[in-house]
Amino acid sequence: MEHEHDHSGAKTRAEHTGHEAHQRHHGPEDHTGHDAGGAGADHGGHDAHDHSKHAGHSPDMFREKFWWSLALSIPVIVTSPMVMRWLGYELDFPGAALIPPVLGTFLFFYGGFPFLKSAVAEVRSRQPGMMMLISLAITVAFFASLATSLGLLDLDFWWELAALIVIMLLGHWQEMKAIGQAQGALKTLAALLPDTAEKVTGGETATVLISDLRVGDTVLVRPGGRVPADGRVVSGRAEMDESMVTGESNPVVREQGDDVVAGTVSTDSAVRVTVTAVGEDTALAGIQRMVAEAQAASSRAQALADRFAGWLFYIATAAAALTAIVWSIAGSASDAVNRTVTVLVIACPHALGLAIPLVISISTTVAAKNGILVKSRLALEKSRGLDAVLFDKTGTLTEGRHVVTAMKPAAGAGREEVAGIAAAVESESEHPLAKAIVAYGKRLDGDVPEAREFKAVTGKSVEALVGRTRWAVGGPALLADQDLEPPAELDDLLAEWESQGHAVLYLVQVSGDAQVAAAFALADAVRPEAEEAVAQLKDEGVSTVAMVTGDSRAVADSVAGQLKFAEGEDEVFAQVLPQDKDAIVKRLQQRGQSVAMVGDGVNDAPAIAQADVGVAIGAGTDVAMETAGIVLASSDPRGVVRTIRLSKASYRKMVQNLTWAVGYNVVAVPLAAGVLAPVGFTLSPAVGAVAMSLSTIVVAVNAMTLRGVRLEGSAR
Numbered sequence: 001m002e003h004e005h006d007h008s009g010a011k012t013r014a015e016h017t018g019h020e021a022h023q024r025h026h027g028p029e030d031h032t033g034h035d036a037g038g039a040g041a042d043h044g045g046h047d048a049h050d051h052s053k054h055a056g057h058s059p060d061m062f063r064e065k066f067w068w069s070l071a072l073s074i075p076v077i078v079t080s081p082m083v084m085r086w087l088g089y090e091l092d093f094p095g096a097a098l099i100p101p102v103l104g105t106f107l108f109f110y111g112g113f114p115f116l117k118s119a120v121a122e123v124r125s126r127q128p129g130m131m132m133l134i135s136l137a138i139t140v141a142f143f144a145s146l147a148t149s150l151g152l153l154d155l156d157f158w159w160e161l162a163a164l165i166v167i168m169l170l171g172h173w174q175e176m177k178a179i180g181q182a183q184g185a186l187k188t189l190a191a192l193l194p195d196t197a198e199k200v201t202g203g204e205t206a207t208v209l210i211s212d213l214r215v216g217d218t219v220l221v222r223p224g225g226r227v228p229a230d231g232r233v234v235s236g237r238a239e240m241d242e243s244m245v246t247g248e249s250n251p252v253v254r255e256q257g258d259d260v261v262a263g264t265v266s267t268d269s270a271v272r273v274t275v276t277a278v279g280e281d282t283a284l285a286g287i288q289r290m291v292a293e294a295q296a297a298s299s300r301a302q303a304l305a306d307r308f309a310g311w312l313f314y315i316a317t318a319a320a321a322l323t324a325i326v327w328s329i330a331g332s333a334s335d336a337v338n339r340t341v342t343v344l345v346i347a348c349p350h351a352l353g354l355a356i357p358l359v360i361s362i363s364t365t366v367a368a369k370n371g372i373l374v375k376s377r378l379a380l381e382k383s384r385g386l387d388a389v390l391f392d393k394t395g396t397l398t399e400g401r402h403v404v405t406a407m408k409p410a411a412g413a414g415r416e417e418v419a420g421i422a423a424a425v426e427s428e429s430e431h432p433l434a435k436a437i438v439a440y441g442k443r444l445d446g447d448v449p450e451a452r453e454f455k456a457v458t459g460k461s462v463e464a465l466v467g468r469t470r471w472a473v474g475g476p477a478l479l480a481d482q483d484l485e486p487p488a489e490l491d492d493l494l495a496e497w498e499s500q501g502h503a504v505l506y507l508v509q510v511s512g513d514a515q516v517a518a519a520f521a522l523a524d525a526v527r528p529e530a531e532e533a534v535a536q537l538k539d540e541g542v543s544t545v546a547m548v549t550g551d552s553r554a555v556a557d558s559v560a561g562q563l564k565f566a567e568g569e570d571e572v573f574a575q576v577l578p579q580d581k582d583a584i585v586k587r588l589q590q591r592g593q594s595v596a597m598v599g600d601g602v603n604d605a606p607a608i609a610q611a612d613v614g615v616a617i618g619a620g621t622d623v624a625m626e627t628a629g630i631v632l633a634s635s636d637p638r639g640v641v642r643t644i645r646l647s648k649a650s651y652r653k654m655v656q657n658l659t660w661a662v663g664y665n666v667v668a669v670p671l672a673a674g675v676l677a678p679v680g681f682t683l684s685p686a687v688g689a690v691a692m693s694l695s696t697i698v699v700a701v702n703a704m705t706l707r708g709v710r711l712e713g714s715a716r
Helices: 059-078 081-087 096-110 113-125 130-149 158-191 283-296 300-330 333-346 350-369 377-385 393-397 415-426 432-444 476-481 488-499 530-539 553-562 578-590 602-610 622-627 638-673 685-708
Strands: 196-201 204-209 218-221 230-235 237-241 252-255 271-277 372-374 388-392 398-409 451-457 461-466 469-474 503-509 515-526 544-548 571-573 595-599 613-617 630-632
Touching: 059 096, 059 113, 059 158, 096 130, 096 158, 113 130, 130 158, 130 300, 130 333, 300 333, 300 638, 333 638, 350 372, 350 377, 350 638, 350 685, 372 377, 372 638, 377 613, 377 630, 377 638, 388 393, 388 578, 388 602, 393 398, 393 515, 393 544, 393 553, 398 415, 398 432, 398 488, 415 432, 415 451, 415 461, 415 469, 415 503, 415 515, 432 503, 432 515, 451 469, 461 476, 469 476, 476 503, 488 503, 488 515, 515 553, 530 544, 530 638, 544 553, 544 578, 553 571, 578 595, 578 602, 595 602, 602 613, 613 638, 630 638, 638 685
Parallel strands: 388 544, 388 595, 544 571, 595 613, 613 630
Antiparallel strands: 196 204, 196 218, 218 271, 230 271, 237 252, 372 630, 398 515, 451 461, 461 469, 469 503, 503 515
16 A cells, blocks of 8 residues: 555654653652652752752751740740840749750750751851851850850840741741642652552462562553553553643543553553553653752752842841941940841841742642643743744644545445445554544444455555455555546545645455545644644744644645644744754744744754753653653643743742842841931841741742642633
């Protein structure tokens, strides 16, 4: 059979991300049995301003220290002479005067230890930041209070030291808990794997740990059960819930020959699956690694926040020194110490350090839940400013497989009858165009007749006996071989099909008087979501949607027409050699446009690398996905729209948080230094600690609202 266009999907793989892995990012007590490093484990290369570090610390540690410190701070505050004067009560019992210094000293070393330890690390790395400022503040408060208890100064700072430590511990506990919740999506992914699998050996099944599975094993997945490892269905048919991988809620039918992904759920039927990947090689593990790497990655906005934090240390230190000098001259030693401590507390870059990392953690988690795997944080950040999105056609905007788009029977032939006969003739062929004919025949005539004596004639046709008549299906070479011409009534229709670049196949009766019974038009099916993706990209401000393909101009223009490309705005690049796709990206960039390249094949990798934002479709090859900064877990091109929307939302949160954090310090530091003292307004260190923690809470809450960002549906 002469099949003119072989778009078999050879350049694509299964509709999944079955590529890379890292079970090491399962939780430290990952129940799957795989080696684990923990979702919140050290991502490597922590700098002094990486607010996700707290090296050696954990939310549980901060929580425990907070509650113990809170309990111990109450007697310190209650027995403070200053607090008693404020509230008008008096406690006078033996040993009452020793409570603040004894418990205050314990609080300094117990509650303040995490900050003091981290400050030492910042000193050693010569990267001053938040921990040094906190440590400096509580150290000043401690020694000032100690000096007061020894009769060297007249300051009552023990209660302020206690309040400062408690509030700092609370802030850090909440911060680490928030980041831990964002990163907890990794452990959630790990938990999607079952503990055991039903391994099939011969006619028997045996329950085994999934860590004992090997490539080539066959497992039984029962209704409601999860697939234990990546594999291929060898028997059965089931609707699979793949939302954990693709972000799509609708189940997808998987049957013999289809690939399935570890962690997906068989919703209605049992299937047998041959394992093709385990452990580090599963798609689920690959998703975990991409999310973890993206959460640990820096971006331009984060780098800016880190620089602000570094500058703030020097500014705060200078402001504190100046405050001490001025108040020592204009006021008293007590005023100088009080103002200096307040400046150091207020200037703490807690909110500034949290502003970007928390948004990054949440945005990459939101992305993963929506089927967007962020490999490069910078790629997600750049997506908000895209001017042009260039799609590879086959396997990206189209299904990468042919379907029958039209069929015309010859005069006197029944539509269902000829469709069924053609399907019967093609039923034993493995060619992708044959599969399209079979699928069409089954859809039109569910009871496809039986074919016998199947024979393939290389380059021309396939033949088979249906009933007592011998039939053949093929292209123009079949007609030439049979010395036939298409019926005259088909001439106009055939010309239209060929102008659109469709492949044309004929059903021919070859026994007796040879004659053409029907003509079929076949084309690579346009994805049903592609037209909506193009429209939504326009809604998001993308000025140019472009398509590149190696197919003919007629085929390319036909697809562009179906997708409603706008004349004069959108572009179609046809008959482009694989090695020249990156030149198309460069051409768009030379116009000053920021370009995203969306593709799935090995030959798309250079263009993906050249683009400002490289996007790999989930059904694509490992090479494309290794090159891309963004990987779409499904083959739905609307994932590009979701990426742009998330990028814009993330950027808004970053700007809002940075503006708040920087603006807070610009206003608060002068107030802490006492610029309004002449009019009777001053801030104590404890009030400064409260203000700092409130600033942190504002930033955290604002970042958390990113979880509710709307990525689906039309923006219109």
